Amino acid sequence: MGRRKLLITAIALASAAMAAVRAQDGQFDQASVDRGREVLVNQCGFCHGANARGGASGPDLTRSELVQSDEGGKELGAFLRAGRPDKGMPAFELPPQQTKDAAEFLHANIFLNANRRLYKVLDILVGDATKGAAYFSGAGRCSACHSATGDLAGIGRKYEPLALQQKFLMPRGGRGEGPPKPAYMDKNALRVTVTLPNRQVVRGVLVRLTDFDVTIYDLDTSAMRSIVRNGDVPKVDVVDPLQGHLDLWPKWTDEEIHNMTAYLASLK
Amino acid sequence: MTNRFRLAFVLGLAIAPAALVAQQAPVLDPAILMRPPTDAWPTYHGDYTGRRYSTLTQITSDNVKSLALAWVYRLNTSQALANIGGEGPDVPPAAANGFGAPTIKATPLMANGILYFSSPDHVWSVDARTGREIWHYFWKTRGGIHIGNRGVGLYGNWLFFLTPDNYFVSLDAATGKERWHHEIANVKREYFSTSAPIIIGKQVIIGVGGDSLDVPGYLESRDPESGLVIWRWYSTPRSGQPGAESWPNAEAMLNGGGMPWLPGTYDPELNLYYIGTGNPQPVLSGKSREGDNLWTCSIVALNPDTGKLVWWYQVSPHDTHDWDAAQTPVIFDGVIDGKPRKLLAQANRNGHFFVLDRTNGKHVLTSLHTDSLNWTKGLNSTGQPIPNPAKEASIPGVLVSPDTNGATNWPPPSFNPDTGLFYVSTVQSYSMFYLTDTDDRPQGWAAAERGLGATSRALKAIDYKTGKVRWTHPLATTANGPAGGPMGLLSTAGKLLFGNDGGGNFVAYDPATGKPLWHAGLGTNTSNGPETYMLDGRQYVVVGAGDTLYAFALPRP
Numbered sequence: 001m002g003r004r005k006l007l008i009t010a011i012a013l014a015s016a017a018m019a020a021v022r023a024q025d026g027q028f029d030q031a032s033v034d035r036g037r038e039v040l041v042n043q044c045g046f047c048h049g050a051n052a053r054g055g056a057s058g059p060d061l062t063r064s065e066l067v068q069s070d071e072g073g074k075e076l077g078a079f080l081r082a083g084r085p086d087k088g089m090p091a092f093e094l095p096p097q098q099t100k101d102a103a104e105f106l107h108a109n110i111f112l113n114a115n116r117r118l119y120k121v122l123d124i125l126v127g128d129a130t131k132g133a134a135y136f137s138g139a140g141r142c143s144a145c146h147s148a149t150g151d152l153a154g155i156g157r158k159y160e161p162l163a164l165q166q167k168f169l170m171p172r173g174g175r176g177e178g179p180p181k182p183a184y185m186d187k188n189a190l191r192v193t194v195t196l197p198n199r200q201v202v203r204g205v206l207v208r209l210t211d212f213d214v215t216i217y218d219l220d221t222s223a224m225r226s227i228v229r230n231g232d233v234p235k236v237d238v239v240d241p242l243q244g245h246l247d248l249w250p251k252w253t254d255e256e257i258h259n260m261t262a263y264l265a266s267l268k
Numbered sequence: 269m270t271n272r273f274r275l276a277f278v279l280g281l282a283i284a285p286a287a288l289v290a291q292q293a294p295v296l297d298p299a300i301l302m303r304p305p306t307d308a309w310p311t312y313h314g315d316y317t318g319r320r321y322s323t324l325t326q327i328t329s330d331n332v333k334s335l336a337l338a339w340v341y342r343l344n345t346s347q348a349l350a351n352i353g354g355e356g357p358d359v360p361p362a363a364a365n366g367f368g369a370p371t372i373k374a375t376p377l378m379a380n381g382i383l384y385f386s387s388p389d390h391v392w393s394v395d396a397r398t399g400r401e402i403w404h405y406f407w408k409t410r411g412g413i414h415i416g417n418r419g420v421g422l423y424g425n426w427l428f429f430l431t432p433d434n435y436f437v438s439l440d441a442a443t444g445k446e447r448w449h450h451e452i453a454n455v456k457r458e459y460f461s462t463s464a465p466i467i468i469g470k471q472v473i474i475g476v477g478g479d480s481l482d483v484p485g486y487l488e489s490r491d492p493e494s495g496l497v498i499w500r501w502y503s504t505p506r507s508g509q510p511g512a513e514s515w516p517n518a519e520a521m522l523n524g525g526g527m528p529w530l531p532g533t534y535d536p537e538l539n540l541y542y543i544g545t546g547n548p549q550p551v552l553s554g555k556s557r558e559g560d561n562l563w564t565c566s567i568v569a570l571n572p573d574t575g576k577l578v579w580w581y582q583v584s585p586h587d588t589h590d591w592d593a594a595q596t597p598v599i600f601d602g603v604i605d606g607k608p609r610k611l612l613a614q615a616n617r618n619g620h621f622f623v624l625d626r627t628n629g630k631h632v633l634t635s636l637h638t639d640s641l642n643w644t645k646g647l648n649s650t651g652q653p654i655p656n657p658a659k660e661a662s663i664p665g666v667l668v669s670p671d672t673n674g675a676t677n678w679p680p681p682s683f684n685p686d687t688g689l690f691y692v693s694t695v696q697s698y699s700m701f702y703l704t705d706t707d708d709r710p711q712g713w714a715a716a717e718r719g720l721g722a723t724s725r726a727l728k729a730i731d732y733k734t735g736k737v738r739w740t741h742p743l744a745t746t747a748n749g750p751a752g753g754p755m756g757l758l759s760t761a762g763k764l765l766f767g768n769d770g771g772g773n774f775v776a777y778d779p780a781t782g783k784p785l786w787h788a789g790l791g792t793n794t795s796n797g798p799e800t801y802m803l804d805g806r807q808y809v810v811v812g813a814g815d816t817l818y819a820f821a822l823p824r825p
Binding site for chain 1: 480747
């Protein structure tokens with residue numbers, strides 16, 4: 001076997017493995033899912049509900065152990081052929097492809113129910129922008145640091161409402177742009193001032209403060225430095241540039257959050 | 269040597285090992301569990317009480333400054349020399365998620381100078397004197413969430429552990445060879461198992477976990493010889509049973525969750541096994557499960573002989589924030605209003621501290637161990653928090669403290685009878701909760717969470733008589749704010765409290781004040797409950813941090 005042929009075989013094997021992994025990972029055949037939905041609605045929906053979560057006379061199929069344990073419609077098909085006449089479930093003779101599609105639809109739904117990280121947040125723009133504006137310059141004291149025509153101009157264009165809401169509740173963290181970087185390189189990282197016994201002052205970004213040492217990152221020199229602590233010596237003062245945001249967490253009402261979201265989203 | 273002598277010698281050689289085996293005590297005599305020893309750590313909490321308090325006094329607040337590293341064991345996960353079992357394929361399926369660097373969340377058992385512990389799919393036997401591996405068992409998984417494993421159970425010569433794909437496996441403790449395995453739950457229903465088996469009499473008590481789909485939770489007793497079921501207790505009622513009135517219908521309670529995913533505690537005199545149950549399903553939406561949803565988020569007492577429920581106390585009626593009650597129900601005898609009482613205390617994930625009478629489950633007191641909570645309308649007449657419906661997930665979002673990880677979590681707390689203080693590490697966190705499944709029959713989690721972060725992370729000491737926080741010791745701070753969080757704790761009669769500082773140090777604190785007395789810079793926060801035992805006249809303190817187990821002792825004289 002030549003090297004080229006080996007390579008092609010390797011690629012073919014790798015793609016087969018990838019396909020298998022993707023199937024397990026919940027990458028469903030969307031066409032089959034769509035056909036399966038039709039099968040469910042037309043054949044099963046009357047009893048089990050249009051979304052298969054149970055109806056007037058039939059149980060929830062997505063919560064069914066038999067369905068959850070099924071692989072590719074095999075167990076489902078066997079069950080359908082026999083039915084459960086004693087419980088009012090008639091036998092069904094579905095063509096194999098329809099059984100497979102119905103199973104694909106059910107498995108896709110079960111997968112989406114089970115994987116909360118895939119849940120889609122719905123419409124959160126329900127607030128009153130005018131009230132949000134009032135809070136911005138009033139109780140929220142946002143205008144002490146921010147301006148709708150300055151740093152926040154066009155912010156509603158830059159971020160989706162959900163991202164916007166996350167940003168004003170807690171601007172720190174998140175992936176940001178470019179490659180991942182250490183937390184102490186975040187522009188909103190905590191700042192620290194260490195006053196040594198000889199009155200020398202060391203300032204920088206706080207990397208870590210424990211009872212035993214303090215580690216400082218110097219923004220000017222990119223150097224990191226640690227200083228051992230002994231009780232309250234040396235003196236360490238930590239400032240969170242986002243303290244204003246943190247102070248609002250215990251104060252926000254949900255309505256105020258919704259209003260602020262609406263206001264900032266309106267800054268197009 | 270004459271022939272006769274030679275024959276006798278050979279026969280002697282042949283007989284001797286057999287005789288030795290016959291006389292040899294089992295690795296762990298189950299009777300030891302009834303009189304917890306100081307030269308072994310025979311069960312998850314060291315004893316049945318969950319106090320994680322040791323009477324050992326070789327290491328004290330006076331000499332702890334000299335505590336030094338005795339050995340290090342780094343997890344070996346290679347299959348090369350492992351005993352291999354399991355029903356899964358050679359390459360783990362993608363559905364087996366949550367892999368990553370293996371982390372020691374188990375509290376190792378120690379018997380006869382040997383440590384036994386686990387992480388998902390792995391069990392190790394390590395020499396407690398030297399930290400050298402004796403054997404390693406590897407389980408080929410079929411899937412399941414690989415979030416953690418709390419450890420093994422030991423009965424005689426037999427080890428027991430649970431796998432993420434829900435097998436109850438038994439090994440020979442001496443060799444690490446598998447005896448048998450039994451499937452206890454269906455991994456395709458998103459069950460996964462993390463608990464450490466607890467031995468009571470000739471029974472192994474195990475529980476299942478998993479809350480991705482709406483499946484029922486249960487606890488089982490199994491036979492240590494055959495591995496077969498002795499009883500099974502469902503953590504939600506069935507139609508017609510008491511408790512069924514706390515659910516709208518049979519469908520809701522049959523799919524109502526309540527996973528008993530951590531080990532419980534046991535009072536041999538009362539013959540009651542105490543365990544905390546998990547959250548109801550669907551997790552973040554209560555729309556299809558109106559009512560209190562018994563016995564989810566509850567502390568329950570079961571008769572271990574029958575698996576029958578004796579009493580319950582629900583710490584989060586109708587939970588909609590994933591705050592289970594799985595945290596250790598610690599049992600101790602104390603004095604309340606001048607009267608001696610048999611008590612049970614729990615620092616709960618929902619931010620409250622509860623003290624109950626463990627004979628009957630009657631409420632003694634409820635207090636807050638974390639101040640930022642915003643989800644209740646106060647307490648009812650029996651000290652249960654009353655959930656505020658306005659703080660259940662909504663489409664545009666609600667801001668709730670704490671987040672779903674809770675104000676504390678699974679790492680074992682400690683109760684010290686010398687100080688009368690209950691030690692627990694807490695977090696003041698906030699999250700937005702967005703309802704995403706608006707169907708009348710929501711499923712799974714039904715809502716999305718977006719975390720804001722935490723305003724405080726601190727180690728706290730709670731006076732069990734008043735429920736008041738006696739002292740608070742803030743943990744480390746990093747560029748992001750407060751660091752660390754829930755941690756495993758151990759207190760000793762040597763006036764010491766072992767835990768971490770959230771900044772990668774293993775610390776011995778003064779249990780009376782929270783002042784740090786000693787630390788070791790491990791670089792990673794401890795990830796399990798620390799333990800201590802005597803071996804060859806030396807007191808060892810053993811703790812896991814990430815993928816490494818550390819043993820500390822005073823220098824040899």
